[in-house]
Amino acid sequence: xxxxxxxxxxxxxxxxxxxxxxxxxxxxxxxxxxxxxxxxxxxxxxxxxxxxxxxxxxxxxxxxxxxxxxxxxxxxxxxxxxxxxxxxxxxxxxxxxxxxxxxxxxxxxxxxxxxxxxxxxxxxxxxxxxxxxxxxxxxxxxxxxxxxxxxxxxxxxxxxxxxxxxxxxxxxxxxxxxxxxxxxxxxxxxxxxxxxxxxxxxxxxxxxxxxxxxxxxxxxxxxxxxxxxxxxxxxxxxxxxxxxxxxxxxxxxxxxxxxxxxxxxxxxxxxxxxxxxxxxxxxxx
Amino acid sequence: xxxxxxxxxxxxxxxxxxxxxxxxxxxxxxxxxxxxxxxxxxxxxxxxxxxxxxxxxxxxxxxxxxxxxxxxxxxxxxxxxxxxxxxxxxxxxxxxxxxxxxxxxxxxxxxxxxxxxxxxxxxxxxxxxxxxxxxxxxxxxxxxxxxxxxxxxxxxxxxxxxxxxxxxxxxxxxxxxxxxxxxxxxxxxxxxxxxxxxxxxxxxxxxxxxxxxxxxxxxxxxxxxxxxxxxxxxxxxxxxxxxxxxxxxxxxxxxxxxxxxxxxxxxxxxxxxxxxxxxxxxxxxxxxxxx
Numbered sequence: 301x302x303x304x305x306x307x308x309x310x311x312x313x314x315x316x317x318x319x320x321x322x323x324x325x326x327x328x329x330x331x332x333x334x335x336x337x338x339x340x341x342x343x344x345x346x347x348x349x350x351x352x353x354x355x356x357x358x359x360x361x362x363x364x365x366x367x368x369x370x371x372x373x374x375x376x377x378x379x380x381x382x383x384x385x386x387x388x389x390x391x392x393x394x395x396x397x398x399x400x401x402x403x404x405x406x407x408x409x410x411x412x413x414x415x416x417x418x419x420x421x422x423x424x425x426x427x428x429x430x431x432x433x434x435x436x437x438x439x440x441x442x443x444x445x446x447x448x449x450x451x452x453x454x455x456x457x458x459x460x461x462x463x464x465x466x467x468x469x470x471x472x473x474x475x476x477x478x479x480x481x482x483x484x485x486x487x488x489x490x491x492x493x494x495x496x497x498x499x500x501x502x503x504x505x506x507x508x509x510x511x512x513x514x515x516x517x518x519x520x521x522x523x524x525x526x527x528x529x530x531x532x533x534x535x536x537x538x539x540x541x542x543x544x545x546x547x548x549x550x551x552x553x554x555x556x557x558x559x560x561x562x563x564x565x566x567x568x569x570x571x572x573x574x575x576x577x578x579x580x581x582x583x584x585x
Numbered sequence: 586x587x588x589x590x591x592x593x594x595x596x597x598x599x600x601x602x603x604x605x606x607x608x609x610x611x612x613x614x615x616x617x618x619x620x621x622x623x624x625x626x627x628x629x630x631x632x633x634x635x636x637x638x639x640x641x642x643x644x645x646x647x648x649x650x651x652x653x654x655x656x657x658x659x660x661x662x663x664x665x666x667x668x669x670x671x672x673x674x675x676x677x678x679x680x681x682x683x684x685x686x687x688x689x690x691x692x693x694x695x696x697x698x699x700x701x702x703x704x705x706x707x708x709x710x711x712x713x714x715x716x717x718x719x720x721x722x723x724x725x726x727x728x729x730x731x732x733x734x735x736x737x738x739x740x741x742x743x744x745x746x747x748x749x750x751x752x753x754x755x756x757x758x759x760x761x762x763x764x765x766x767x768x769x770x771x772x773x774x775x776x777x778x779x780x781x782x783x784x785x786x787x788x789x790x791x792x793x794x795x796x797x798x799x800x801x802x803x804x805x806x807x808x809x810x811x812x813x814x815x816x817x818x819x820x821x822x823x824x825x826x827x828x829x830x831x832x833x834x835x836x837x838x839x840x841x842x843x844x845x846x847x848x849x850x851x852x853x854x855x856x857x858x859x860x861x862x863x864x865x866x867x868x869x870x871x872x873x874x875x876x
Contacts, residue, residue, distance in 0.1 A: 348840055455730035460815065461650050462840030478648045484732045484826055485815035487836050491717075494811075498722045499730045 339367025340558050346380015346393030349413065349464035350547050353578045354393060357410075357566050360574065364565075368558065381405065384550045390559045392550040395464060406555075407548040410566045411580040414508035414536035414544035415468045418493065420500045421520035425449040428524055434473050436503060439481035444501060457495050457504030458482030465489070469505050472526075472543045489579060490514075497521050508536055508544075509579035536581040547580060622857060628850035635844065641851065647817035647828075649837070649848050656855055658819045662827035663859050665734060665820070666809060667802035670741035674802075675795050677742075678749025679784075686757045687779050698754065705747035713811035716740040721812065729824040732814035737827070740808050745798035752797065756790025757783055796867055803860055806831040830856040 344354055351374035358370035377394040384392030384405055398407045417433065419425060425448055428436070435441035436454055444452045458480055459466040470477060484502070486492045489510040496502040497519045508531055511523050523531040527542040535541040549563050565571065572582040636654055644655035681701065685694040716736055725731030760783050768778040784791070806829075814826020815836060828836075830852050838849055 457730075460836035460840075461648065462837050462845065464840075476651065478646065478651050478653065482816050483814065484730045485817075485828065485836070487810060487815075491811060494717050495721075495730070495732065498717060499725050502730060 337367060338365040338558055338561055340369075342368070342370045342391065342558055342562060343373070343383075343389045344370060344391045344393060344549075345373045345375055345383045345389040346550070347377040347395040347464075347547070348374040349395040350393040350410075353411065353547070353575065353580060356574045356578065357571055358562075360571065361562055361565055368562075370562065381550060384552060387552070390551070390556065391563070394548045394550050396545055397548070398550070404553070405550050406553060407546070407550055408563045408567065409546045409548050409583055410563075411547045411575045412536050412539070412544055412583050413464065413468065413547055413580050414531070414533070414541050415465045415472075415505050416508045416511055416526060416531035416541075416543065417503060417505050417524040418496050418511050418521045419503050419524060420496060421522050422500055423449055423452075423522060426524070427528075430473060430527065434475060437473070437475065437480050437482075452501040455483040455499050455502040456481065457484045457486060457492055457502050459492070459505075460485055460487055463487075465505060465507055468543060468545055493519055493521060505543075507579045508533055508541075509576065509581060513579075533581045537583050544581075546583075625850055625854045625857060629847055629854050632844060632847040632851050636848075641855075647833075649841075649845050654848060655817075656830075656852065658817050659828050659830045659833050659852065660855055660859060661819060662734070662813070663803060663829045663831070663856065666737045666741055666813065666827065666829055667799060667805075669734075669738035670745055670802045671795065671799050673738070673742035674746040674798060675749055678746045678794070678798070679753050679791060681746075681750040682753035682757055683779055683784075685754055687775060687783070698751075701747045701750050704743075705751060707744075709744060709805060709808040710811075712740050712744055713808035716808065716812045724824070727824050728822075730814065730826070731824075732812055732826055733824045734813065734820050734827045735823045737809045737813035737829075740812055741802045741805060744805065744808065745802050748798040748801060749791075749794045752794025753787070753791045756787035756794070759790070760786045792867070792871065796864070799863055799867075800860060803856070803863065804831060806835050810835055830859065 342358075344358070351372055354372045358372055362368055362370060374393075377396055380389070380392030380394045381398075381402060382392075383389035392405075394407070395413065398405060417428065423444065425444060428447060432441060432447050436447070437456055437458070439456075441447060442454055444450055444454055447454075459469075461477060466477070469475075470480075484495055486495055486504070489506040492504045492506040493510060493514045496504045497514075508523070511521065511531070512533055515521050515523060525531055529535055529541050531541065536544045549566065551559060551563070555563070569582075575582045640654050641656045644653045646653045647655050647659070681697070685697045685701075689697060716739075717732075720740065721731035721736055723731070724733060724736050727735075764782050764786060765778060768782045773781070809829050810832040813829060813832060815828040815832055816826040817828040817833065818825075820827045833852050834849050834856075837845065841849055
């Protein structure tokens with residue numbers, strides 16, 4: 301018995317040591333293109349909205365180029381910008397366009413994120429002005445009859461604090477979160493769709509990718525236009541849809557060869573399935 | 586405890602080893618709780634240091650990104666949903682156990698037990714989905730969106746009922762047969778045997794089951810998250826939406842950074858507080874009954 305314990309313990313120690321060994325032998329940031337293909341290590345940090353997508357992209361890129369290791373860390377768009385600037389990260393992730401003071405950096409758009417309003421399919425309302433949406437979300441408009449619908453109380457479906465869709469929604473309407481009076485607060489998009497599908501008087505907002513797919517799959521929801529533009533992934537991709545934002549990879553002026561290769565890969569058509577699976581919209585180049 | 590002395594039939598001192606082994610296991614299981622609490626305290630310390638303790642009670646609402654940190658509605662919601670669930674589930678569970686132990690024919694009792702075991706094994710997310718698609722639209726007729734204190738309490742009750750039923754059932758089945766036969770020999774009706782002999786004799790087992798069920802209700806996250814509406818405000822009616830402490834953590838953890846994260850650990854600490862308070866009250870009640 302005791303011998304067995306020793307054997308197992310030694311084996312564990314050895315495997316740990318081996319793990320450390322390979323870690324150390326991988327040189328940091330080689331960014332070299334050698335004859336066998338790409339190899340080296342990339343650090344990608346920033347927006348928590350993009351991070352799950354970036355991890356999927358990195359996984360596929362690593363499969364294509366076994367010599368490459370990509371380390372994805374989330375921490376907000378601000379961190380992505382500052383890490384890209386300071387060189388801590390090879391690529392920063394920012395779920396917004398670059399600001400005026402950030403012209404020392406280059407943004408490479410990999411996808412777009414659009415948020416649309418959804419109501420129950422039986423709701424006769426086909427359009428709401430931005431003012432009406434604000435009134436609904438701040439509890440000044442409580443019945444669909446005042447918004448051109450039937451006599452039905454409005455159930456306001458809102459998202460939990462910190463969610464990306466909530467930020468897009470609030471910043472488009474220029475609302476402060478504490479001003480919103482919600483009847484239901486949901487976590488992810490799927491939860492939002494199920495909630496609106498289950499209550500005839502509900503209104504909510506979710507990622508367009510999710511809403512479009514679920515409406516096609518037969519969920520009883522209806523996508524409302526925002527600012528007169530129909531809520532479709534095509535309109536998000538073309539940049540027409542107002543309640544949307546770009547998802548950017550941010551680099552310094554001259555990114556290394558490996559970083560450039562990874563960004564090119566992320567902008568190519570072969571990753572569109574990954575982008576769609578994360579409910580984002582691929583952009584045409 | 587009597588330690589067996591060295592003897593020739595057994596090569597080494599088994600009792601000494603068993604003592605060491607059980608002592609070690611006891612230490613480990615106690616240490617885990619202490620480790621978790623220490624970890625929670627460490628992680629929530631930054632929030633306490635910058636915000637202080639009182640603002641978690643006196644602030645007007647919970648908007649952690651806008652500097653408002655009131656946790657009271659969520660503590661209330663956790664207490665209400667799990668308390669309500671136990672009030673629904675405990676009588677149901679005990680009655681189901683009494684039925685299968687004393688009234689049901691053996692074959693039906695076996696099937697009944699299997700069904701209850703199956704109910705206990707249904708994952709909470711399935712309960713949540715069922716509640717969201719079936720129960721919530723029904724409850725919406727009572728007013729509001731349907732995602733409410735009531736929906737969460739009802740589904741929680743369904744989820745913890747099997748725990749009460751199964752533990753009560755095994756507690757009842759381990760009541761000594763002599764007691765039951767003695768009662769029958771005295772001419773007691775089945776009703777009196779059940780309520781005056783079997784249940785009092787099985788009380789500590791049933792209590793344990795109810796405690797376990799309460800703990801499960803307090804800790805349940807997924808189903809409650811899908812059904813309670815999650816608005817962090819004091820409920821004004823049974824159809825008002827509420828947010829429990831567990832739902833609060835699950836909703837915001839994935840997107841929380843730095844201080845916000847630390848605030849969620851405060852939620853976790855409060856949850857430990859609610860559970861400890863529950864255990865303490867149960868101990869007190871039990872203690873008073875014994876006197």
